[in-house]
Amino acid sequence: MNITVTAEKPENGKVVATITVPAAEVDKYVARTYKDISHRYQFQGFRKGHTPRPVIDGIVGRDAVLGQATEDLMNDAQPAMLEELDIVPVESPDYGEDPLAVVEHEDFTATVTVSVPPTCELDSYDAPAINMPPEEATEAEIDQQLEQLMSYHNTYEDVEEDREATKDDVVSLDVEDKVEQKSGLAGTDRQLNLSSAYLPEEFVAGVVGMKKGDQKDIAWTEKQGENERNYEVSVTLKAIKKSVTPELDDEFAKKNFGFDTVAELRDALKEDIENDKKSSLPSLKEDRVVEEIGKHLTLEEVPEAYLNQVFNELGQEVLGQLQRQGISLDMYLAARNIKSQDFVNDLHEQAEERARQSLALDALADKLGLEATDEDVRAEFEKANVDDVDARIEEFKKGGQLPAIRESIRRSKAVDWMVENAPVTVVDEIAEARAKAEGADSEDAE
Structure with missing residues (x-):
């Protein structure tokens, strides 16, 4: 669609844009509307598709025709505007109180206000320092796994x-x-x-x-x-x-776990733990740097519109996961004895945390000058194994969805930068947690 878009710099989470559609484009939409009405309805005395405009105006009403043409034009112009400005709206764009209407043979101009995620600042743009478990299995981790196994024999x-x-x-x-x-x-x-x-x-x-x-x-x-x-x-x-708990000795290890000795059982657990860490630690590191960067956001309160958007996205993710497992939300809540209001409250807390982390990643990406190139976008679709990458990209473009893809890419690049640059302190967290629990038990005993 041939349009011109100009916009002011975002302020207070709002972008005010002006959309201009040339007269030739307007005339195409008006003509298309007349043609559609002519084919859709049977007008007495005329074959479908051959009803003259004056007849349609007299029966349907010219204002109604132009109103439909305006709606169709704006439905196409809005995604084009989002693509042109590369913005992700957090709620439906606002076109003002006065109804819009195209005028045949004239340019069409509309002013629209779009709510977007707020532009935020961080109190520090350094990669955050985090603690991480060691890559090798610790004695405390092996002990914990052994205790879990032995608990099945209690x-x-x-x-x-x-x-x-x-x-x-x-x-x-x-x-x-x-x-x-x-x-x-x-x-x-x-x-x-x-x-x-x-x-x-x-x-x-x-x-x-x-x-x-x-x-x-x-x-x-x-x-x-x-x-x-x-x-x-x-x-x-x-x-x-x-x-x-029964005593763990070589005989018990052989009878119940298939290892000749306790030492062999511990060695096997050590190997399992370390193999699991190869896949889990990279994700854990990403989660922890994102969690930490969210704490550096200087924004006092997340705007309600953006918070609602994140809440809805999170809710859809949860429902999608349950659907893939073949269970309903009611079944999930009943099985875990969770009250529906408690579930909603927890979801709101998660949405607040995710919203702050996302805004922090946006701020970091802006500071680092991270961009999402066409090659990056194409790579995202290729990773999704779509049948026709070009067709799917064009589909997303027409739907105004590519800005959201670029936003996600920029955030991912910010996470990658933090993972690469974050100062890491290796901590045996299981040993620390066990020592803390033993200390609490000792205090309770006293």
């Missing part, structure tokens, strides 16, 4: 101590439903981990504080959509359980 024994149940305990209960609504918890000698997220909070709170032999009625209400379901159960605490 057994539970009764605690002899006469004490109250806590929220971290595994307990044995007799549970009986007292109302028609079934809780799904009823049964004899039900072994339940009170720290499980699948248990209702009110149920756990009721069991906490009970001692062996105690009986209690516990009631709670769950909201499911517009409906409420009331539950009530009778609970008898049979026992508080403790986890017992």
Whole structure:
């Protein structure tokens, strides 16, 4: 489409642009509209496609024809404008309150305000310093893997101590439903981990504080959509359980893991951990530099329109992932006992973090003068293994989608620069976390 676009420098997240469409282009759209109406409708006394303009004007109305021509023209002009200015809108462009209308044989001019991501600054443009795990497996990492493997062989024994149940305990209960609504918890000698997220909070709170032999009625209400379901159960605490891990020796290693010795088992785990790190550490480094650069954004508050756009994108990603797994959002939330509002709140927090990180990457890319070339764009489509790269690029161009591709490329280049230049401190993070946990346990024991 032949158009001319001029724009002022973005200010406060807004770009004010003027679109000018030459008269010859306007006439093409008007003619196309008349032709389309003539073919689409049957006008008495005329064959389809041969209805004169005066007849169409008299029946449909000239204003309606020009209104449709204007709409079609703007639908094509808007993507062309986005491509010309290389901007990514965060909400629908605003053409003002007055309705626009083309005039045949005259240039068409429209002023449009486009909301775009705000131009931001960083308090430092240096590549951020990060901590990273070592490339080789550490003893602490191997120990953690061993403990995970051994946990599958744990057994539970009764605690002899006469004490109250806590929220971290595994307990044995007799549970009986007292109302028609079934809780799904009823049964004899039900072994339940009170720290499980699948248990209702009110149920756990009721069991906490009970001692062996105690009986209690516990009631709670769950909201499911517009409906409420009331539950009530009778609970008898049979026992508080403790986890017992078997001793790991050569015989156990051979019988349960297929290794002649514990040393061979540890060597195999070491190799697995290091192979996993070869693929996971590069992604981890990218994630950490992006997380750190987001902290250097000086913007106090992310504009609501941009935040909403990121939130919607994130939501679509989550729904897409669930769809590929063959499950619905309701199924996902129910399986993990997550309340819908808690899920939405968490998604908003993630959107806020992603928005700040994206804006920080934009600021860094601008500072470094990073650009997305035509070759870069073509490479993106080639990586996607599309059948016809040229056709797909043209399709994206007509849809005004190439600016978003270029934006993504510039951000990726900023990430690559940080990965290459970030000062890295190698830290055995598993060992540190284990030491911290042991210290906390010691304090609790005192």
